Amino acid sequence: MNALRRHRALSRIWASEPGFRGWFSTVNHTDLGRMFLVTAFFFFVVSGLLAMLIRAQLATPHSAFAGPEIYNQIFTMHGTIMMFLFAIPTFEGLAVYLLPKMLGTRDLAFPRLTAYGYWCYAFGGTMLLVSMLLGIAPDSGWFMYPPLSGAIHSPGINTDFWLIGITFVEISAIAAAVEITVSILKFRAPGMSLDRMPIFAWYALVTALMILTGFPPLILGSVLLEVERAFGLPFFQAELGGDSLLWQHLFWLFGHPEVYIIFLPAAGVISTVLPVMCRTALLGYGWIVAAAVALAFLSFGLWVHHMFTTGIPHMGLAFFSAASTLVAVPTSVQIFAWIGTMWRGRPELHMPMLHIIGFFVTFVIGGLTGVMVAMVPFDWQVHDTAFVTAHLHYVLFGGFVFPVLAGIYYWLPHVTGRKRFFRLGEFAFVLVFTGFHVTFLAMHWVGLLGQRRRIPTYAPEDGWTAINLVSSVGSFVLAIGLAMVLLDIILNSVTAVRGRRDPWKAGTLEWAMMVPPPPYNFASLPQVTDREPLARDPDLALRLARGEGYLDSPRQGCRETLTVDVASGRPDFHVTYPSNTRLPIVMSAVTGLFFLSLLLKLYWLTPLALAGVAALACRWVWALGRRDDLPAQDVGHGLELPPAAATDRGPGWWGSVFLLTANATFFGSLLFGFAFLWTVAPGWPPPAWFTPSGLEVGIGLAGAATGPLAMRVAIRAVRRDANVLAALGLSFAAACAIGIACAAMMLRAPDPDGHAYGATLTVLGAYGLVHAVLAALMIAVLTAKVRGGLTSARRRADFPVAGLWIDYLAATATLILLAAHLPGFLP
Amino acid sequence: MGTTTLVTLAGCEGALSVVDPAGPAAREIATLWWVLLAGATLIFALVMVLTALPFLRRDGPGSERHGIRTWVIGLGLAFPMAVLAALLAYGLVIGERLLPRAGDEVVEVAATGSRDGWLFTYPDAADRTTSAVLHIPAGRPVDVVITTGDVIHAFWVPRLAGKLDAIPGHVNILRIEADAPGTYRGLSAEFSGAGYGDLTFTVTAHDAAGWTAFLAGEPE
Structure with missing residues (x-):
């Protein structure tokens, strides 16, 4: 088979449906990455326009441009959209588009999940846009502090749009994070050991793990606040045993890691692009990986620096102040490693390099003001002033927007296959750079002169008029610059000047393919021997196209790739991907119906939507089943690999491990909340304690002991092709027993809408119940698969997946039941 | 100078x-x-x-x-x-x-935030309540006991000291001091919804005689 015929055969197998219909059924990572990025930039424009309205309002004193009600919506939506609908999805889009190409494989681990995540993002974002168009957008500031955001002080639907819409969007962040983690660990080219991974993949891995552990506290907070608003269970009301500080802890436990979740992928772009612009290799690869990991750990230990003015004892603040300054160390390791890289090479001033310089100047200032606000006494003065607003824009614009623009100019030839023809970019950069610094340098100063953030207007005698006008003029220069960047990108995407393959002479694998990329990425998969395969072998792309790598012969019309051992990169299993399907968009639409029913309080619709999601999920797992055993597959170079279904550790198992990691963080945050309210909140002890019941605990713990055991018996039996139905039946009964114990506890919780104690017990019980139902459902589907002949010793990968969920259920239910009943048994 | x-x-x-x-x-x-x-x-x-x-x-x-x-x-x-x-x-x-520590000179006042404005009371003059104006003696350390009647606010007089939040169910104490008699502007510095921009107050620092007169109940 020659290269052209191989290209045609693979394109037939991997192509999306033609035209716009393809958008709705595609599961291809290149398509979805582009869709993520275009949507994210649409939201960037929307939110940028909101920023312009803010600056127009503040340009002059006593401005009557927008009244406070509208102005509060504008700044709340500006922050919310930038954080949740621009920054995170941009990372997702970059990672989804780039990772399989950089890692030398054909798609991400779970193609349908990528599509599901995208549609949850698109629908959730649309919900928030609609609220804005109707003038009922969230208006309590992007961090939504109760009691202001509670039912008493914000009775309208505005806050519900935020809590429900953002939670819907977060599904896409969690989905993408699971996807990215498993893809990086398992879906790489043969021979790509962890230390040969492109540096961007390391950053993406760290970021994805941070999303899995950083977002659940926010999701928990949103759930609790929405439950309080909708059903009156008090978690944040001080007079009913709640505490508004709990929200601040949960929010910033998410909110600070979030800053690094935004910065790390951008740093990954710098670490990838900068060495290419300097014609050298990155200085200190290992040190940079270590710095990124250190940043991730440290970033979870400094959320309290957003709460320096809440009255926490000074010694407590000292600890978080130290952690906040310490985080500057791994950051500076990266900065100086990059500067050292520039010293080792010969930097050339191409477009990406201009934006990298913009990054250096801006981000270093942002980092230095960050150290300033980490000083507790200084923060007491500038907290909640324009100084902090200026600082965070230096960090986020410098640490995210400039690197992303560098990345766009760097990878644009890859996406479009074209060469830059119009030269607007250089001029646009000057406007963006100048406009940004004029706007936000001024804002530091006016903050020191006492201007609070979020005020709708001010008086001439405050003495801020001239500075604000300068700042507003700067912001319009910035906006014109960004509009020109957009124009530059669009013009250069549509002008037909074909570009070369690998125009930058880069060494990473994403350039070892034709541009724009074919839907299958690589006609055959490379054997990787070092970090920059293309630098060692400039003809690699041609050799792969000629079929000199793995999986060179397309067969059976199926989308194939292989997985590797996590550490060594040795190939271990053969994987067949699902093809184009509308299942993801339908499922996310039904998921949206669930959220909509909560938003509009159409509670009769909620169970119907949930049943719909469950039915579609069953179809989802059913669709990949086979009725016959696949033999080991010849992948070329004399290597035969068993199918991934014939293992206990398939992609589904890995995905569940990381999804459960996020879930465990959610549960851990819930337990933290319980302990926090118990020990810190005013209004404790509660008027009535929970009455413990030996019977309920007995039933629950018996289920928790039996379920995992029965599942282990089933996993062993299926390996021998023995009968598994009895063991599955027993574990189903165990899940039901746990469900009954949790439901009883939930129903007997004392006075759930009268005190936070009963409210928290209700939520804990509901958590156990939901997981029991989920586990029972999984076992039921597994049983149906067994009866339908879809399982065997060589098609057994679903068993360990269900086993994980049962283990998780048993562990959490034990903790829940003990937390509720044990205090009552103690003297 | x-x-x-x-x-x-x-x-x-x-x-x-x-x-x-x-x-x-x-x-x-x-x-x-x-x-x-x-x-x-x-x-x-x-x-x-x-x-x-x-x-x-x-x-x-x-x-x-x-x-x-x-x-x-x-x-x-x-x-x-x-x-x-x-x-x-x-x-x-x-x-x-900067922490509030006990001392003979220390004066205590109470500040209660609300979305309608700040209210100030004085343990040393039990019947005095002032709204939007806080009276303190100049040249003496003052502990402001900060609470709130509704949502979260923050008490902030930029020329005198940093800010501290007023949080439902919690009591926070901020140490402030003015070098000289005069008036100083104060702000509510935690976003509290519509009307946030207008949530301001002033601090009047009295000389020793003025402070005694204030505590004795003379009109402001």
Whole structure:
């Protein structure tokens, strides 16, 4: 088979449906990455326009441009959209588009999940846009502090749009994070050991793990606040045993890691692009990986620096102040490693390099003001002033927007296959750079002169008029610059000047393919021997196209790739991907119906939507089943690999491990909340304690002991092709027993809408119940698969997946039941 | 009066200016700010020079090991650790000094935030309540006991001290002090919904005689 015929055969197998219909059924990572990025930039424009309205309002004193009600919506939506609908999805889009190409494989681990995540993002974002168009957008500031955001002080639907819409969007962040983690660990080219991974993949891995552990506290907070608003269970009301500080802890436990979740992928772009612009290799690869990991750990230990003015004892603040300054160390390791890289090479001033310089100047200032606000006494003065607003824009614009623009100019030839023809970019950069610094340098100063953030207007005698006008003029220069960047990108995407393959002479694998990329990425998969395969072998792309790598012969019309051992990169299993399907968009639409029913309080619709999601999920797992055993597959170079279904550790198992990691963080945050309210909140002890019941605990713990055991018996039996139905039946009964114990506890919780104690017990019980139902459902589907002949010793990968969920259920239910009943048994 | 001139020249003056302090706490923090600004400017200049030089020089690359020793370990690790340790110690010492500690001179007042405005009461004059104006003696440390009647607010008089939140169900105590008699503007500094922009108050600092007269119930 020659290269052209191989290209045609693979394109037939991997192509999306033609035209716009393809958008709705595609599961291809290149398509979805582009869709993520275009949507994210649409939201960037929307939110940028909101920023312009803010600056127009503040340009002059006593401005009557927008009244406070509208102005509060504008700044709340500006922050919310930038954080949740621009920054995170941009990372997702970059990672989804780039990772399989950089890692030398054909798609991400779970193609349908990528599509599901995208549609949850698109629908959730649309919900928030609609609220804005109707003038009922969230208006309590992007961090939504109760009691202001509670039912008493914000009775309208505005806050519900935020809590429900953002939670819907977060599904896409969690989905993408699971996807990215498993893809990086398992879906790489043969021979790509962890230390040969492109540096961007390391950053993406760290970021994805941070999303899995950083977002659940926010999701928990949103759930609790929405439950309080909708059903009156008090978690944040001080007079009913709640505490508004709990929200601040949960929010910033998410909110600070979030800053690094935004910065790390951008740093990954710098670490990838900068060495290419300097014609050298990155200085200190290992040190940079270590710095990124250190940043991730440290970033979870400094959320309290957003709460320096809440009255926490000074010694407590000292600890978080130290952690906040310490985080500057791994950051500076990266900065100086990059500067050292520039010293080792010969930097050339191409477009990406201009934006990298913009990054250096801006981000270093942002980092230095960050150290300033980490000083507790200084923060007491500038907290909640324009100084902090200026600082965070230096960090986020410098640490995210400039690197992303560098990345766009760097990878644009890859996406479009074209060469830059119009030269607007250089001029646009000057406007963006100048406009940004004029706007936000001024804002530091006016903050020191006492201007609070979020005020709708001010008086001439405050003495801020001239500075604000300068700042507003700067912001319009910035906006014109960004509009020109957009124009530059669009013009250069549509002008037909074909570009070369690998125009930058880069060494990473994403350039070892034709541009724009074919839907299958690589006609055959490379054997990787070092970090920059293309630098060692400039003809690699041609050799792969000629079929000199793995999986060179397309067969059976199926989308194939292989997985590797996590550490060594040795190939271990053969994987067949699902093809184009509308299942993801339908499922996310039904998921949206669930959220909509909560938003509009159409509670009769909620169970119907949930049943719909469950039915579609069953179809989802059913669709990949086979009725016959696949033999080991010849992948070329004399290597035969068993199918991934014939293992206990398939992609589904890995995905569940990381999804459960996020879930465990959610549960851990819930337990933290319980302990926090118990020990810190005013209004404790509660008027009535929970009455413990030996019977309920007995039933629950018996289920928790039996379920995992029965599942282990089933996993062993299926390996021998023995009968598994009895063991599955027993574990189903165990899940039901746990469900009954949790439901009883939930129903007997004392006075759930009268005190936070009963409210928290209700939520804990509901958590156990939901997981029991989920586990029972999984076992039921597994049983149906067994009866339908879809399982065997060589098609057994679903068993360990269900086993994980049962283990998780048993562990959490034990903790829940003990937390509720044990205090009552103690003297 | 050299400082005053400098402050005027730099445009620091203002009724709400953090860098135009009128009390010991605000002065300590203003000094901290100038130290931080000077240090940050030096470090920024250093990094910018290091970033610019590679565009000008044209000698060959050094070894990887040498590069890591200089850039990663020297400038990346050791340099920030030394600077940050010193800063942290300085910040903590100032923070400790600003805490409310018991003393004979200390006066206590109470501030209650609400979306309708601030209310102030005085344990030393049980029947006095003032709204939107807080009375304190000048030249004596004052502990403000901060609570709220509805949502979260923050009590902030920029020229006297930093801010502290008023949180439902919690009581926070902020130490402020004015050097001299006069009026100082104060702000509610945590977003509290519509009307937030207008949530302001003033602090009137009396001389000793004026304070005695205020406590005795003379009209303001």
